[in-house]
Amino acid sequence: MPRKTAKQSRRSNPVSRLIPIARRWALWAVVTAATCIALASLAHRFVPPGPTYYMKQEVRRLGAIRYQWTPMDQIAPVMARSAVAAEDANFCEHWGFDMKAIRQVLEKGAGRGASTISQQTVKNVYLWQGRSWLRKALEAVMTPVSEMIWTKRRIVEIYLNVAEFDEGVFGVDAAARHYFGVAPAGLSPLQAARLAAVLPDPKDRSASKPSAWLRKRTASIMDGAATIRRDGRAACFED
Numbered sequence: 001m002p003r004k005t006a007k008q009s010r011r012s013n014p015v016s017r018l019i020p021i022a023r024r025w026a027l028w029a030v031v032t033a034a035t036c037i038a039l040a041s042l043a044h045r046f047v048p049p050g051p052t053y054y055m056k057q058e059v060r061r062l063g064a065i066r067y068q069w070t071p072m073d074q075i076a077p078v079m080a081r082s083a084v085a086a087e088d089a090n091f092c093e094h095w096g097f098d099m100k101a102i103r104q105v106l107e108k109g110a111g112r113g114a115s116t117i118s119q120q121t122v123k124n125v126y127l128w129q130g131r132s133w134l135r136k137a138l139e140a141v142m143t144p145v146s147e148m149i150w151t152k153r154r155i156v157e158i159y160l161n162v163a164e165f166d167e168g169v170f171g172v173d174a175a176a177r178h179y180f181g182v183a184p185a186g187l188s189p190l191q192a193a194r195l196a197a198v199l200p201d202p203k204d205r206s207a208s209k210p211s212a213w214l215r216k217r218t219a220s221i222m223d224g225a226a227t228i229r230r231d232g233r234a235a236c237f238e239d
Contacts, residue, residue, distance in 0.1 A: 033141075034141070034145070037126075037141070037142050037145050037146075038145055038149070040126065041142075041145055041146045041149040041150065042149055044125070044150070044158065045149055045150050045151075045154060048069045048158075048161065049125045049158060049162065051067065052124055052125055052162055053127070053128055054124065054128065054129050054164075055067060055162075055170055058167075058168055058170075062167070062168045064168070065168045065169070065170055066168060066169050066170065066174035066177075066178060067169075067170040067171050067173075067174055068171060068173040068174055069161050069171065069173070070160075070161060070171065070172060070173040070184050071157070072153060072156070072157040072160075073239075074183075074184060074185050075157075075160060075172055075184045075185060075187075076184060076185055076186065076187040076188075076192060077238060077239075078187065078188075078189045078192045078225060079160065079172055079184060079187050079192040079195065079196075080156050080160065080234075080237055080238075081192075081225040081226075081228060081229055081234050081238075082189070082192040082193045082195070082196040082221050082222070082224075082225045083117070083156065083159065083160060083163075083192075083195075083196045083199065084117065084156065084225075084228060084233075084234065084237070085196070085221050085224030085225040085227070085228055086193075086196035086197060086199060086221045086224065087116075087117050087120070087196070087199060087200075088116045088117040088118075089224060089228060089233060090233065091116065091117050091118075091152065091156075091233070091236070091237070092152060092232075092233050092234065092235060092236035092237070093233065094116065094118075095144065095147050096116060096118040096119065096143040096144050096146070096147040097116060097118075097119070097143065098116050116143075117155060117156065117159050118143050118146065118147055118155055119139055119143050120159065120163075121146070121155055121158050121159040121162070122139055122142045122143050122146050123135070123139050124159070124162045124163065125158060125162055126138075126142060127139060127142075151237075152236035152237045153236070153237040153238075155237075156237045160172045161173075163199055163202075164202045164203075165178070165179070165195060165198055165199070165202050165207070166178060166179070166198070166202050166203070166206070166207075167202070167203050169202075172184045172187075172195065175195050175207070176191070176195070179191070179194070179195065179206075179207040179208045180207075180208070189222055189225065190218065190222065191207070192225070193218045193219075193221040193222040193225065194207035194208075194210060194214075194218050195207050196221050196225075197210070197214050197217045197218045197221055198214070
């Protein structure tokens, strides 16, 4: 019986026939995703993002949320400095990933702690909450794209407007009024630091009823905000 050639074997093996098709579909999916990401980021350079996926989830769960988009020039500058000092002090010095912080986290064996404001903004606007390799992979692809299209000031502006500050309270406008009864432009350094202190865990921390630990964290953030203003690490998002 004559032996089958390699070409004939591939034709008779359905799995082999599917591999080139799968590759073409994968390439198409990557190109399509990259195009959508770029177009969305380009649009959001000028237009505020709509309610995020997580906001919509909370609306379904709670019935309503508090949220109002506020331009950066209507937010107290100390609020932006406080958020950056609290979450990503080297924000002006990296391109979306803080490699020094990542190395420190790996050396300590921690599973989290190196996420930048750029990464958090991409996650909050385009992705979903929770930890998964798929989400982290998408975040890793999308963050540099957004960094290229958005200014640093725009990233901070979007971040402050979509971050959750309490259950059902999204964005600095709703947070300032909810906790302190003031507009975001009227936030004091102490109030701004309190808001920044609750950002990593808004459902379990309160800016209006701070624990002893949160008071210490607030003081640290106030010092950090003043420091990055003095040493120039706030220059990329300040006027």
